[in-house]
Amino acid sequence: MKNKLAISMFGQKRLSREGGIEIVVKELCTRMVRDGCAVTCYNRSGHHVSGAEYDQKTEYEGIRQKYVPTIEKKGLAAVSSSAFAALYSAFGKYDVVHIHAEGPAFFSWLPKLFGKKVVVTVHGIDWQREKWKSGFGSKFIRQGEKNAVKYADEIIVLSKGVQDYFEDTYGRKTHFIPNGVNRPEIRQAKLITEKFGLTKDSYILFLGRLVPEKGIRYLVEVFKKIDTDKKLVIAGGSSDTDSFMQELKTMSKDDNRIIFTGFVQGEMLDELYSNAYIYTLPSDLEGMPLSLLEAMSYGNCCLVSDIPECVEVVEDKAMIFKKSDVKDLREKLQDACDHPEKVLELKKQASDFICAKYNWDKVVEETMKLYGRK
CATH class of the missing domain: 3.40.50.2000 (Glycogen Phosphorylase B;)
Known part of the structure; x- marks a missing residue:
């Protein structure tokens, strides 16, 4: 850990506020760079989930951001961007590949095959969400969960309930590390x-x-x-x-x-x-x-x-x-x-x-x- 640890992260759309995963990745990466790590984020190409006017390709100080090819279609954006991110992570000079969410974890075997240490954060049991309850998306996410269990060196969960779920379903030990929060500045209504x-x-x-x-x-x-x-x-x-x-x-x-x-x-x-x-x-x-x-x-x-x-x-x-x-x-x-x-x-x-x-x-x-x- 004395040498600069090289970390690849993917599963987020980009370093933005589009969802919880994006906020988590930004908070982790900014601090890891501060603490002397070399961090690369593989982000999706294409537009912000709420429209092009919210696109922000902000370079957070010290974080390398790379935009991977992404098929801009419902259900395919996450799959395609995760596949390319996993490929680049597998061939890149990284000590750790940190994957966020069950869908992207489908590709956890790829960096593992190339000798990388793989860590997966499960942000929730995603196949239970209404939009993923059937069809290809559901199967893909369920298999992502299984691949995380099979290939990840370590799995992080954000709640005790999900920790129990992995223990009961797969007999797999996980690490409970909840999210953090910053103390904000209170603003008047203007x-x-x-x-x-x-x-x-x-x-x-x-x-x-x-x-x-x-x-x-x-x-x-x-x-x-x-x-x-x-x-x-x-x-x-x-x-x-x-x-x-x-x-x-x-x-x-x-x-x-x-x-x-x-x-x-x-x-x-x-x-x-x-x-x-x-x-x-x-x-x-x-x-x-x-x-x-x-x-x-x-x-x-x-x-x-x-x-x-x-x-x-x-x-x-x-x-x-x-x-x-x-x-x-x-x-x-x-x-x-x-x-x-x-x-x-x-x-x-x-x-x-x-x-x-x-x-x-x-x-x-x-x-x-x-x-x-x-």
């Missing part, structure tokens, strides 16, 4: 007031990819029946789910309190987190919800479903409802609107709690230990 008419504590925030498993259908259905003057802000872009996004907008069209912002980043994102009355994540399925960590780091009261991946994060520092239980979600949401003192109490505890519990430097330290393991 851009969000100008663009959406939002002020501090005037809205309930959902922020994430607009995909069915996030429980946004329930949220819209429930919010329409809530007695409140607060708005519901749904912030995020499609992820090969344009028809679902259209369905949500159709559901919401008769309630002018519901606002769709589209994909957000930068100051707009900071302001949305900084000024929300509560943040809600009603998911049926998660890996390790980074947006939840971020929301708490901004001092938000959070309302989450009782799936283990959310409950492990928030412990007793948030409001919790029964997964997919519309009646329970409605009661909890109405209660939050009716009792600002409860919301304020949870807000006071959130930031210090989450920033102490989840730390990126610790994540990098634990990950580097696995890189050095013989």
Whole structure:
């Protein structure tokens, strides 16, 4: 470990905020370079998931970014870019190849064949997601999971539930290393007031990819029946789910309190987190919800479903409802609107709690230990 460790990473789209994987890779890589590693990220070619206007080919200091050939078709972008990334990683001068997500792990055998140390991070059981429940994508991801078990030297998981799943299903030991979070700068409402008419504590925030498993259908259905003057802000872009996004907008069209912002980043994102009355994540399925960590780091009261991946994060520092239980979600949401003192109490505890519990430097330290393991 005294010599410069050469690391290849792939599985992310690019170093952006398109999803949790992209955020994780950026946070890991910037710190690994800081700590003296030589890091190469193999990114997809093509456009940002929310459109060309969000393309950012930012060179993060010290990180080599290479863009691999990518077939720009639904279901093929991840497969094609991962295949090329695995090929370049196999032939490149790397000590460690770190693969993110089950789909890209399909190709873990390739760098392994060429004597590389292979580490796979499983961000969630991806074949359970609605868009991958059938067809080629489902088979590919399931085989990726099996290939990770067979070929990876080390597997990292982000929740205890997924760790149990690998132990029970494959008898495979994994390493539980959850994500981290940075303590942010709280921003006053300016851009969000100008663009959406939002002020501090005037809205309930959902922020994430607009995909069915996030429980946004329930949220819209429930919010329409809530007695409140607060708005519901749904912030995020499609992820090969344009028809679902259209369905949500159709559901919401008769309630002018519901606002769709589209994909957000930068100051707009900071302001949305900084000024929300509560943040809600009603998911049926998660890996390790980074947006939840971020929301708490901004001092938000959070309302989450009782799936283990959310409950492990928030412990007793948030409001919790029964997964997919519309009646329970409605009661909890109405209660939050009716009792600002409860919301304020949870807000006071959130930031210090989450920033102490989840730390990126610790994540990098634990990950580097696995890189050095013989």
